[in-house]
Amino acid sequence: MFRRRFRMRKNVFTRIVNQLRESNVYFQQSPDATRRLGPSPLQKCTAAIRMLAYGTSADAVDEYLKLVSSTAKECLSHFVEGVVSQFGPKYLRRENTMDTERLLQKSHIRGFPGMMGSIDCMHWEWKNCPRAWKEMYQGRNKTANIILEAVASQDLWIWHAFFGTLGSCNDINVLQRSPVFSDICEGRAP
Template identity: 60%
Template sequence: MQLWNDYFSEDATYPSHMFRRRFRMNKPLFMRIVDRLSAEISYFQQRRDATGRFGHSPLQKATAAIRMMAYGCPADAVDEYLRLGVITLFGDEYLRRPTPEDLQRLLDIGEIRGFPGMIGSIDCMHWEWKNCPTAWKCQYTRGSGKPTIVLEAIASQDLWIWHAFFGPPGTLNDINVLDRSPVFDDIFQGRAPKVNYIVNGHEYHLAYYLTDGIYPKWATFVQSISHPQGPKASLFANQQEAVRKDVERDFGVLQS
C-alpha cells in the first residue's frame, strides 16, 4: 500500500519526474513491463502463501528488480527470475540482430536522409562505474579521473540500438574497443545479410555506418570531411555530422 501511495496512485506522493529519476524510466514504460511480466511469468504473479495470505504484488516484485538495476544494489535474490522474465518477454524484440526486413527499413531511411547504404551510426560512450572495486580503478580510469565502462552502440534514427557491446574498461578508446567488438563477426564468418544499393551508378553490397574521425578509414565507415572545400563538400560534411548524431542522441536518452 505504501508503494502504491508513493508512486502509483492518482495523487502519488512523488511526482512523475521523481519516478523517472528513481526508476530510470517513465511510469507508462514501467507499467507496460509490469503488465507483461505479471501476465506471462508466473514468478511475477501475486499468489497466496501457505497461510492463505497474499504474497508480494507484481508491482512490488518488479519495483525491487528495477530499483536494484537502477542503483547497482546486490540482486542475488531476484537475479535469476529477473533475467528469465526480461529475456523471455523482450529478448526476441530487443536482443537480436536486424532481420532482412529490418535492414531494408534501415536502408530506406538512410536513402531518404541522403545516405543510401547507411544502416546506422556507431560510437562509444563511457558509463561511470560508481561501485568499481578499488583494486580495479586504475584499469578503468582515464581522463575524468573516475572509473568508467565503455558502451559501443549502433543506433538508428528511431533510437533502436541494434548492436551493443558493453564491458570494456574505460582506459580504452574507440579503436581499442572496436578491436574487441563482435560488430563485424557476421561479415568475417560470411553470415552477413546481403544488401543492394546504388550510388553514382555503381552497385554495392556492403552496408556502412556513419562515424566520427577517430574510426579507421574502412569501407564500412563513412566519416565527415574535416576541412571541406566547396559547397558540395560542405553540404556533405554538415549532413553527415547531423545524421551521425542519432547515436549521440541515444546516449543522451540512456543517461537522462
C-alpha cells in the same frame, strides 16, 4: 520523477509488469502459508528493476519494498528470465532483411546512403570500482571508467552494444556486417 527513479517511462514499466503477471505464475500475487498475501507483481518487478538500474544489492530494497534479500534475488532471476522469454523474440533479435532494407531506405532519404545507424561512445564513471582495479580502469579525469559503445538507428533500436575498458580495443572500432547486410550491399537478394 518516475523516469528518474526507474530509468524508464511509466508506460514501459507497467507494460512489463502486466506482461510478466499474465505469463509467469511467479509474478501473480498469492497467499503464503499463513494465508497472508505475498508481494505484489509491482513490488517484485520494482525490486528487480531497482537492482538492475542502480546496481544495488538485494539488501538495499529491503527497507524500500519490504522484501527480504532472498526474495529480491529470486525476483531478479525470475524478472530476467521473464523479460527475455516475453520480449526477446521482438527486441533481442538479430536484424533481418526487412530491417536492413528499411534502415538503408531511411538513411538514403535523409542523405546518408548505406548508413545503418549512428555510432556513439560514452565514458561511464564506475563509482564502486574495487580499489585494486582503480588504476586499470582509470580514465582521463582520474576516475574509474567503463566505455559503452552503441550503434542505434533513427528509431532508437540498438543494433550493436559493447561494454569495455579504456584502451581495450586500442581505440579501434570495428563493426562487423551481418550476412544479410553484406548481401544487400553487394546487390544479391537474400
